[in-house]
Each structure stands twice: as structure tokens, then as C-alpha cells.
Amino acid sequence: MHMKNALFAIVLLVVTACRGSGTAEPPAAPTDLPQTLPPPAESVDANAEEVVAEAIESPEPTGEQSPSEVPLPTTATLVPVDLTKLPIGTDFVSTTGPNVGWIWACRVDPNIASATVMGPWILDDRTWDLTSKAIVGGENTWPNSVSITVEDIRRVIVSNALPNHPTGTYPVSSNDDAYQYDRNPNTISAQNVNFDLPANPEVAAQPSCVEPTAGIFLNGVFLFNALDGPGRDAVAIETQDLCQGHPEMTGVYHYHSLSTCLPDAEPGTVHSPLMGYAFDGFGIYGRYGESGETMTNADLDECHGHVHEIEWDGSASEMFHYHATWEFPYAVGCTRGTLDTDALNAVRSLGGQTGQGQDQPQGDQGDGPLDITAAAELLGVTEAALKAALGPPPGDVAAAAQQLGLAEDALRAALGLP
DSSP states (O other): OOSTTSSOOBOOOBOOOOOOOSSSOOOOOOOBOEEEEOOOOSOOOTTOSOOOOOOOSOOSOOEEOOGGGSOOOOEEEEOSSOTTSEEOGGGGEESSOOOTTOEEBSOOOTTSOOOOSOOTTBOTTSEEOGGGOOEEOOOEEOOOOEEEEEETTEEEEEEOOOOSSOBOOSSOOTTSGGGGTOOOOOOOOOOOEEEEEESSOOEEEEEEOBOSEEEEETTSOEEEOSBOTTSSBHHHHSOEETTSEEEOTTOOEEESSOOTTSOOOOTTTSOOOEEEEETTSOEEEOSBOTTSOBOOGGGSOTTSEEEEEEEETTEEEEEEEEEOOSSTTTTOSSEEEOOOHHHHHHHHTTOGGGTTOSSOOOTTTTSSSOOHHHHHHHHTSOHHHHHHHHOSTTOOHHHHHHHHTOOHHHHHHHHTOO
């Protein structure tokens, strides 16, 4: 699988710059770039009283698509941000309160390892290039099953959490380009998802933090928040497949942003349709606003949403809703309504991020965080010096080796890295 142009083909145009807004917001994104996107998977009707796909009997993939059947770029999409220079969201994470363009995370765990090698799409100016990111190869299809119904004042969601579009092959093959950056060892598996949310959510007096599992899309696949386990920008740093999904340790396939394989409005036409629900019951809509304009952080509040009239369960209603964006935090920045703890607890019972953490502690060796203590002892340096040289996860091994006066190969060997 080739990194360059695997997901997007660039058509260079000049577009309007993003507007600035809010306080302590992320740096303004650069201002050019239309992109071509994969066509959407089969649409799930957001307004149907019940949406049901074939029930499953096996969590195994139903087959492997040929490359010609993989979702490919077809439509030029004008966006007022430069997808080759997106600010890395790791710099905009709070555990104390909300801010426009930031995520207020309920918890992060620096001891959970994730991708341990920064890919070449991570740039020196603290930005990243979405169009050149490594993509996990493979085109496996799955028996998707999802039912969404409204029963009295509750919205009942039943799903096997398998997607209605092709996925990459997991665990990541050692022959895959993505393997050298993120050796996700997990396998996609069916889940028993059954919970309910308020059908008519209300805005809380004060916003609250967003849990690791932020919501669920209409295709029955979970939305995890924008972070990996250690609290870094998962969309930028971790590798995902062509539809921007991957599994965590218990096999839960999930996204950290709105998948380009899910159907959205055409830009410049109409408001995006409902794409899913956050765990306060409010809707998550696509990337386009009332006149089809591309949403940016400047258009949204600190929870990544706003209020105007939308279609809700078949009727027009003026209410709060979240929006997906190309910019971090991508979908949900904080919780605007009251978190439904019963629903969240039902989801946590599945394990993984839905329970105690985000993605599996895997490191480069695929089975746990780096053993800094053992490596320091082996190298004859102090643990504090080694940690300081490596910096925050995933760590810059080359720079650390130079700072410590060590051969990079020796440092990698001590850390158990290839």
C-alpha cells in the first residue's frame, strides 16, 4: 500500500481563508486546497423509524475486495483549510475545561503506548499532511448489523459494531507501509452493542469533559474522541485504513473522526445530514453548514457545535448539534448535554477504550509500553536522562541517541525497537 496519494488526489485551487474566533484557539490553518474524497458507503437513512441490516452469525470478514472496488477519490471538495498543513491537536488538549478548537478530555494515560514512530506526514512546524499519511492496506468487507429506533423518550441503538464499508487488514501486516509507524496488533471482531440515549436531549447548565468513547455513528460504528491513549492527536499520529478506522484491544473497530466513507452532503449545497449521536444524545452532523459551507473551528463553540434549525426525527427543530470538521478535535470537543452514564456504562462493558483506556498498549513491539527502566540500566544512563532525551510519547529516538551520545542502533535495541 503506497502512502502518497493513497486516500486523496489533490487539485490545487485558491480558497478563502479561515476566520479567527475565540480565545487561546489553535493557530489559524492555512488557506488553500480542494480535495477528492472516497465515495460514501451505502447510506443509512437518519430519519427512518428503524434501520436494520442483515443480522450476523460470524464476526469474520465476508470477503476481500479487489483494488478496483476500494472507495476511490471521485469528487473535488473545496475546503477552507489546508489538508497538507493541519495543526497537530496534541497541542490543544485540556483536562480542566473547554476552549474553542480544543478537546476537554475526561482522561488520558501517558503510560498507554500507541504509534511509536512519527511518520513523514508529521511536519517540523507542528502540522501534519493528511494527504500523504500512511494507510493500512486491505479491503475486507463485513456483515454490518444496526438498528436505531425511538421508543417513548429514548433512542435505542443495537449494533454489532462492524462497518458497512471495507476495512484494512488487521493486525497490520509486516509488509504494509503503515507497519513501520504503527503496528496495531488487534483484530476486528463483532460486538454486542445495546444501549439507549435520550431522544430529546437538553443542553446542560455547564459543559463537561468528553469520554474516550464519544459517540456512535448511524452505521453502528463507534466514534472515539480525537485522542489516542497517551493524549495525542490520534487522527494525525496513529495509522488507520482507507475509511479512517482501526480496532482497539478488544476488537472494537472505531473512528476518531468522521469517516470519508460515510455519506455527507455535497459541499456548497445543503446542510450535512445527521451522521450519528454523542453520548449526551445530541446529533453529530457532517462537515457542512446551513448553506453547504465547510465548517471550521471558527464556526463552532467550545464543544464543537452550535444551535440553529435542523431536521430531528423527521421534524424541524432549533437545537444544539455537533459538527464534524477537518480540523482537530474533529467531532466532539466537550459534552454539551448531560452525559448518559447508563449508556456509557453499557458501552464500557465491551472493554478497551470503551472501558479502561483508548487503544491497546502496543509500543513498536506490539505488546506493551517501552521499558525505560531496563533500557536505561542496559545503556548505563539514568532513567530520568533517558526519559528527558526521548521526550513525550512516542519519543524521538534519533534525537535522544544524539543527546545521550549513543549510537541510534544501540538505543533502539535497548528499547526493543526495530
